[in-house]
Amino acid sequence: MTPIWQAARLALGTASALGFGRFAYGLLLPAMRSDLGWNLADAGMLSTANGLGYLVGAVATPAVVRRLGTAAAFRTGMTLTATALTSTAVGNDHLFLLATRAVAGAAGAVVFITGGVIASHIATHASSGTPIAVYFAGTGVGIVLSGTTVPLAGDHWRMAWVGLGIAAGLAALTSWTATRVDSPAPKVAGHAHLRPLWPTALAYLLFAGGYITYITFLSAYLADRHASTLEVMSAWTAMGLAVIAAPVLWSRPISRWPGSRALCVLLAVLGAGAALALVTPAPPVLLASTVVYGATFMSVPAAVTASVKNNTAPVDWTATLAAFTTVFAVGQTAGPWIAGTLADHTSTNSALGFTAIACVAASASAAIPPPRSPDQKENDNDDFRPDPRHVPRRLVLRAAHRAAAYARPSRASADPHRSR
Numbered sequence: 001m002t003p004i005w006q007a008a009r010l011a012l013g014t015a016s017a018l019g020f021g022r023f024a025y026g027l028l029l030p031a032m033r034s035d036l037g038w039n040l041a042d043a044g045m046l047s048t049a050n051g052l053g054y055l056v057g058a059v060a061t062p063a064v065v066r067r068l069g070t071a072a073a074f075r076t077g078m079t080l081t082a083t084a085l086t087s088t089a090v091g092n093d094h095l096f097l098l099a100t101r102a103v104a105g106a107a108g109a110v111v112f113i114t115g116g117v118i119a120s121h122i123a124t125h126a127s128s129g130t131p132i133a134v135y136f137a138g139t140g141v142g143i144v145l146s147g148t149t150v151p152l153a154g155d156h157w158r159m160a161w162v163g164l165g166i167a168a169g170l171a172a173l174t175s176w177t178a179t180r181v182d183s184p185a186p187k188v189a190g191h192a193h194l195r196p197l198w199p200t201a202l203a204y205l206l207f208a209g210g211y212i213t214y215i216t217f218l219s220a221y222l223a224d225r226h227a228s229t230l231e232v233m234s235a236w237t238a239m240g241l242a243v244i245a246a247p248v249l250w251s252r253p254i255s256r257w258p259g260s261r262a263l264c265v266l267l268a269v270l271g272a273g274a275a276l277a278l279v280t281p282a283p284p285v286l287l288a289s290t291v292v293y294g295a296t297f298m299s300v301p302a303a304v305t306a307s308v309k310n311n312t313a314p315v316d317w318t319a320t321l322a323a324f325t326t327v328f329a330v331g332q333t334a335g336p337w338i339a340g341t342l343a344d345h346t347s348t349n350s351a352l353g354f355t356a357i358a359c360v361a362a363s364a365s366a367a368i369p370p371p372r373s374p375d376q377k378e379n380d381n382d383d384f385r386p387d388p389r390h391v392p393r394r395l396v397l398r399a400a401h402r403a404a405a406y407a408r409p410s411r412a413s414a415d416p417h418r419s420r
Contacts, residue, residue, distance in 0.1 A: 003122050007131035009178035010122075011138025012171040013078060013115040014298075017108035019142010019240075020164045020171075021081050022050055025101070026216050027150040027236060030223045031157040040220065040348075042094070044340025047216045049098040051333030053105025058325035060106070061113045065318050070114045071179035077110035078172035086165030089158040109329065113321050116301075118179055120309045120317055132309070133247035133254065136302040140243025140294065147236025151229050191316050192323035197307065199368040200260055201327050204304055206365060207267060208331030210358025211297050213339040214274050217351040218290070224348050225281045235290045242294030250299040254306050263303040264366040270296040271359030277352050301328075 025046065033043050057077075064073045084104035091097045119135035145167060153160040222232050253262040273292030279285055308320045335358070339351040 003126035003128070003131050004134060006178050007119055007122055007134040008138075009175050010115055010119060011135050011141065012175040012178075013074060013111045014136055014138040015140075015142035015145075016078060016081050016168040016171040017111040017115075018139045018298075019146060020085060020168050021104045021108045022212075023139070023143055023215050024146040024150060024160075024164055025050070026219050027146055027232070028157045028160055029216070030219050031153075031155050033220070035155065035157065036092070036094070040217070040340040040344045041337065043220070044216065044336040045094075046097060046101045047212060047336035047340075048333050050101040050105035050108075051212065051329055051336065053102030053107075054109045055105075055326060055329035055333055056102075057106035057109030058113065058322050058329050061110050061322045061325070062319050064110055065114065070117055070318065073110055074114040074118065074179050075172070075176060077107045077114065078168070078175065080104075080107035081111065082165050082168035082172055084165075085168050086162055089161035089165070105329075109325055112301075113318065113325050116305045116321055117317050120305065121314070123309070124314070128255075130247065130251050132305055133251040133299070133302050136298045136305075137244050137247050139298045140240045140246070143240030143243060143294070144237055145240075147233055147240055151233045151236075154229075192319040197311065199365050200263065200304060200307055201324060203260075203263065203267060203362040203366040204300075204324055205327050205331040206358045206362035207270075207300055208328040209335030209338070210274070210331075210355040210362070211270065211300070212332045213335045213351050213358075214293060214355040215297075216336045217339065217343065217348055220343075221277070221348040221352060222286070227283075231283055231286075235287060238287055239290040239294035242291045243298050246295050246299045247302075249295060250302070254299065254303045259369070260303075260307065260366045263300065263307070264363050266296050266300050266303060267359050267363035267366055270300070271356045271363065274352050274359060275356040278349055278356070 029043050032038065033040075061073065064076075068076065081104055084100050084107060088097060088100040088104075091100060115135060116132070119132045122131040146164070149163065150160045153163075218235065219232060222235065227235075250262065250266065253265070270293065273289050273296065276292060277286055277289035304324055305321065308317060308324065312320050335354070339354040342354065343349075343351045
C-alpha cells in the first residue's frame, strides 16, 4: 500500500468525523429549525453541544490511547460517530438531540487526533508532508457527499441523518486497515508542549470560533435570501471540491515555508473569503466565497499538525495534538452560540462577519514569533553552524588540519616511559 493511498483511506476518518458528523448539520439546520420551532440561538446550541463533546473527546483522547492504542482508538471513534449520526434521526426532544450531537463531537475528536498522529507517522516514513494534507482533505469528500445528497431530502431531515449514519459506517469499514504503519504509533500519549507554541494556540482558538460559524449558518444565510435547492447544493459541492483540491495549493507552503508563515497566510485568506459573501448576495460572489473558504479552512489544522510534528518528539505528538485540539474545541464550542445569539438580534450577515473578524485576528496572532527560552538564547552561539557552501575553501581546509592535529596524541602522553 502506497503512503498516499493509505492516507486517502485514512482520510475517510475526517470525511466521517467532520464532513458528516459536524458540517452536514449546517445543511439540515433550516429543515430542523422549521420542523422543531427553533430560533437561531437554539440551532446554534446543537453546534455548541457538538463542540463541547469535541472538547471532552480531546481531553480524553490521551487516556483512550493509553488504554486502547492509537489504531484501536481511531476505529472506536469511527464506529461511535456512525452510531451517533444514526441516533440523531430518532429524536424530537432538544436535550436528546444535544446529547447525540455531543457524542458525535467526542467521537470525532478521537478520530481527528489519532488519525492525525497516524498520518504524521505515514508522512515521516514517506519523507513528505503530503499524507498529512491528504488526510485533512478527506473532509472535502464528506462535504461533497453531504452537499449533493442532503438537500434532496428536503424537509425529511430524519431520513438524511440515517443516510449520513450509513455513510459513516461504510467509511469506518473502508478505513479499518489504513491505521497500520511500519512502526506503529506508541501506545503512550507523551507530554503536551503548548506553552512554547502559544501564538499558534491562540490563533487556533480564534480560528475555531470563527470557521465553524460560517459553515453552521451558511445554509440559513442562503435560506434568508431564498436560494434554490440547486444553489445550496452548488455552494456546498464547490466548497467540498475546494477542500479536496487544497493539498495541491497548500502542501508545499505548509512543509517548506519557515515558521508560521503558511498558517498566517491561510487565516488571512480565510477571513477574506468569509467577508466576500457580505459584499453582495449575488450567486457568483457567494460561490466564490465558498470556494475560497473550502480551499483554506481544512489546511489550517494541517498547518498546525505539521507545526506540532516539526517541533515535538514523536512520543509527544498525541498529547500535544490533544492539547491543541482542546484549545480548538473551546473556540468551536463558544463560536456558534455567540454568533447565533448575535444573528437573532441582527441578521445572518453578522454570523459571516463574525467569521471574518475572528480569522483576521487569528492571522495576526499567528504572525507573532514564539518566545525563546533562556536556554535557547544561551546556546544560540553554540548551535550556530555556517553553511559550508558559503565558507571559503582555505578556511575549511585550515579547520580540518587543526581538528586532525588536536586528534593526534602527543608523544609525551603516548610514551609512558618517557613521561617518567
